[in-house]
Amino acid sequence: MNEEITTTAGAVVVEIDGSADGLRVVDYATMLAMRDGRDLVLVRPYRTFGTYTPGARFHPPCQRDEAGRDLREAVAHVRRQVGPRLPVGAVAREGFRIDVLSQFGRRAEVVVVPRQRVRGQQRLVAAQTDIALAARCACPVVVVPRTWKPCSGDRTVVVGVDGSALSWEAVGHAFATASRTGGDLLAVHAAGDDHPGSGDLERVVAETLAGWQEVFPDVRVIRRPTTEPVLVALARGSEHAALLVLGVHLDRNRTIGDPVTRQALAAATCPVALVRHQVTIQGDRRLRGHDGEPVVTRS
Numbered sequence: 609m610n611e612e613i614t615t616t617a618g619a620v621v622v623e624i625d626g627s628a629d630g631l632r633v634v635d636y637a638t639m640l641a642m643r644d645g646r647d648l649v650l651v652r653p654y655r656t657f658g659t660y661t662p663g664a665r666f667h668p669p670c671q672r673d674e675a676g677r678d679l680r681e682a683v684a685h686v687r688r689q690v691g692p693r694l695p696v697g698a699v700a701r702e703g704f705r706i707d708v709l710s711q712f713g714r715r716a717e718v719v720v721v722p723r724q725r726v727r728g729q730q731r732l733v734a735a736q737t738d739i740a741l742a743a744r745c746a747c748p749v750v751v752v753p754r755t756w757k758p759c760s761g762d763r764t765v766v767v768g769v770d771g772s773a774l775s776w777e778a779v780g781h782a783f784a785t786a787s788r789t790g791g792d793l794l795a796v797h798a799a800g801d802d803h804p805g806s807g808d809l810e811r812v813v814a815e816t817l818a819g820w821q822e823v824f825p826d827v828r829v830i831r832r833p834t835t836e837p838v839l840v841a842l843a844r845g846s847e848h849a850a851l852l853v854l855g856v857h858l859d860r861n862r863t864i865g866d867p868v869t870r871q872a873l874a875a876a877t878c879p880v881a882l883v884r885h886q887v888t889i890q891g892d893r894r895l896r897g898h899d900g901e902p903v904v905t906r907s
Contacts (some may be wrong), residue, residue: 619647619719620695621712621718623705626652626670626678629684629754630722635877636752637720638686638694643788646717647695650682653708654700675700706741713745718881720750731874742856742882748781749882750851751873759850763791766845767853767870768838770797771812778815778855778883783824785881792828794849796841841869846876857885882900 622637641648654675679698701708724734742749758813767782786793797813834841846852853867873880
């Protein structure tokens with residue numbers, strides 16, 4: 609790993625955590641890179657000092673030497689899986705996890721991270737951490753279960769549609785993914801006579817889907833109106849889906865809103881793409897942070 613890449617624009621970036629089951633998440637990222645003709649960049653955040661920060665219990669600090677060892681093992685794993693035909697870069701970067709990954713997430717095609725090993729209420733806390741990362745990235749963040757395995761079966765992409773502008777980018781990403789993979793798009797939204805303004809909601813949802821259907825006419829859309837909580841419907845839809853797509857947005861106080869996204873992420877059993885709703889130019893600059901571009905070594 610001694611050749612430098614001057615940019616990571618358009619790459620599939622995947623977080624390396626040094627665990628054996630984390631290599632399945634690397635396999636997922638490798639699949640995306642191979643499918644879309646993208647470079648693969650392996651990123652290992654590390655911290656010299658173990659000062660507590662939010663999310664530290666999910667991501668204990670590691671030293672630079674350990675980070676380098678984890679990267680070498682991950683690169684070797686990728687080479688065993690796909691050989692030399694995929695460009696693979698690797699970088700160990702000192703800093704807090706969310707800062708390091710969001711820096712790469714400004715120019716990457718997608719950032720792939722492993723689901724954390726937590727249960728119960730802690731899954732909501734872990735989900736909030738991943739949502740915070742997605743809110744700082746300009747690209748989607750995909751959270752992958754550590755049990756993920758490649759499957760040629762169901763290629764359905766599930767997306768929640770609420771009829772507002774907040775879901776526009778998420779719906780677009782779901783359409784694009786379904787188009788690339790040849791899968792169906794399952795659009796889940798609240799409906800029914802007991803839903804306030806159900807007639808207007810139906811119209812807006814139909815217009816949203818029709819707008820993206822014009823861009824991706826090859827995608828078959830399955831609409832699932834539901835009078836049950838959308839969270840329940842999304843969790844059920846994820847049981848046999850290839851991907852669940854959820855929107856991420858900030859509220860007026862610049863904090864991450866929408867508890868439905870957090871709960872749906874915690875409950876999902878398939879990979880989940882978190883797609884940020886684009887804010888104003890000024891707000892976007894605040895989210896993206898500093899302008900430093902990572903330098904990556906190529907294997």
